[in-house]
Amino acid sequence: MINLDKLPNQLPDEKITGVFRRHPITIFGIYVALMVILVLPVAAYVVLHLLQASILENEGQFALLIMGVGLFFMFVILFLYQHFLDYWLDMWIVTNRRIINIEQRGLFSRTTSELRLYRVQDVTAEVTGFVHSMLDYGMVYVQTAGEKEYFAFEDVPHPNQIAKDILHLAEVDRREHLEEAMEAMEQTTVDKHDDIRQKAAQHIEP
Amino acid sequence: MTKRHEKLYNVSMFPLYFFVLGWLAFLAIFLIVSAFSILQMLRYGLAHKVTYMTTFLFVLLSSAVILGTLGYLATVDLKAEVDLGISNAGLYAPASEL
Numbered sequence: 001m002i003n004l005d006k007l008p009n010q011l012p013d014e015k016i017t018g019v020f021r022r023h024p025i026t027i028f029g030i031y032v033a034l035m036v037i038l039v040l041p042v043a044a045y046v047v048l049h050l051l052q053a054s055i056l057e058n059e060g061q062f063a064l065l066i067m068g069v070g071l072f073f074m075f076v077i078l079f080l081y082q083h084f085l086d087y088w089l090d091m092w093i094v095t096n097r098r099i100i101n102i103e104q105r106g107l108f109s110r111t112t113s114e115l116r117l118y119r120v121q122d123v124t125a126e127v128t129g130f131v132h133s134m135l136d137y138g139m140v141y142v143q144t145a146g147e148k149e150y151f152a153f154e155d156v157p158h159p160n161q162i163a164k165d166i167l168h169l170a171e172v173d174r175r176e177h178l179e180e181a182m183e184a185m186e187q188t189t190v191d192k193h194d195d196i197r198q199k200a201a202q203h204i205e206p
Numbered sequence: 207m208t209k210r211h212e213k214l215y216n217v218s219m220f221p222l223y224f225f226v227l228g229w230l231a232f233l234a235i236f237l238i239v240s241a242f243s244i245l246q247m248l249r250y251g252l253a254h255k256v257t258y259m260t261t262f263l264f265v266l267l268s269s270a271v272i273l274g275t276l277g278y279l280a281t282v283d284l285k286a287e288v289d290l291g292i293s294n295a296g297l298y299a300p301a302s303e304l
Contacts, residue, residue: 003253019252060222060288063279067229070275074236074268078243081264085247088257107239107246 002102008112011097017169020092020162022155023137027087030080037076041069082107092153094162096169097177099142101151113151118177120170121145125159142166219287226284233272240268 007014048056055061089104096117103111120142127138132155140153140162156162244261251257 001248001251001253001257058289059282060286063222063282064225064288066275066278067225070271071229071232071236073271074233077264077267077271078236078240081240081247081260082243084260085243085251088252088260089246089250091252102250104246104250107242110250 007093007095007100009114011095014095014097016093016095017165018094018162020094020153020156022087022090023135023157025131025135025137026155027083030083030087033076033080033083037073037080041072090154092151092156094166094169097173099151099166115142115144115151117166117170117173118180119144120166123163123166123170125163127159140166219289221284222282222286222288223284225288226279229275236268240264 002008007016055065086104086106089102089110091102093100093102098114098116099120100112100114105111122143124141124143125138126141127133127136132138135157136159137155137157138159140156140159142151142153144150153159153162244264247257247261
C-alpha cells in the first residue's frame with residue numbers, strides 16, 4: 001500500500017504538496033450503472049408479478065431465477081469495484097522535489113514514472129468543452145527541458161491552479177538545488193554528445 | 207405413452223443440481239477475480255479510508271449476495287427436475303395428447 005509518509009525512493013526534505021486524481025465526474029458511468037443495478041431486478045420482479053409469470057410459482061424455475069439474479073449482482077458489483085479501482089489507482093503526486101505519475105491500466109498493468117521538478121520547463125493547462133469548463137477540469141501537460149516527452153495529468157480538477165503551482169515549485173526547486181540541477185543538465189548534455197558521437201561513427205563506418 | 211415417447215417428451219427436464227454446478231463454476235471465477243482485485247487495491251492503493259471503505263463495501267455486498275443465494279438453495283430440493291419450457295411435445299408426444 002502506498003503511504004504518503006513513505007514515498008518510494010523518497011528524497012531528503014521531500015514534502016508532498018498535492019495528490020491529484022481525475023475529476024469524479026469521469027466515473028459518472030459507475031453512478032449510472034449503480035442506479036441501473038438497483039432498479040433493474042426490482043423492475044423485472046414487478047413485471048413478472050404483473051404478468052403472473054409461471055416462473056414465480058414453479059420452484060425449480062424460481063431457483064434458476066434466484067441463481068441468475070445472484071450472478072448478475074455479483075458480476076455487476078465486481079465490475080463496479082474494478083472500474084473504481086482503475087480510477088482510484090491512477091494518481092499524480094506532486095512533492096517539492098518531483099512529480100510521480102502512477103497509472104493503472106486494467107487489473108495487471110501498472111506504470112510508475114517520476115520527473116524531477118528542476119527539469120520542468122513548460123507547463124500547459126488545457127480545458128476544452130462545455131462540461132470541462134463548467135466543472136473546471138482538464139489536462140495539465142508538463143514539458144521537460146530538451147525532451148519531447150511530457151507528463152500529462154488527465155482530467156484533473158482546477159488544471160490552471162495546478163499548472164501555476166507546478167511552475168512555482170519548479171522555480172523554487174531550481175533555486176534550492178542549483179548544483180544538482182546543473183550536474184543533471186550537464187550529464188544530459190554528455191549523454192546527448194555520446195549519442196551524436198555514436199550516430200556519427202555509425203554513419204562513417206561502411 | 208410408450209417409454210420411448212416418455213423419454214423424448216421429457217428431454218427439456220434437467221435436475222436442478224446441474225444448474226447449481228454451473229453456478230458454482232461462475233462463483234469460483236468470481237472469487238478468483240475478486241481476490242486479485244482486492245489484492246491489487248490493497249497493494250497499490252493509497253493508505254486512505256476510501257481504499258478500505260470501498261474494499262469493505264465490496265466484500266460486504268458480495269458476501270450478502272453469495273450467502274443469500276446459497277441460503278435459498280439450501281431450502282430447495284436439488285434433485286427436483288426443472289422444466290426449461292422448451293417443449294418438444296409436438297415432435298415426440300403421441301398424437302392423442304396434442
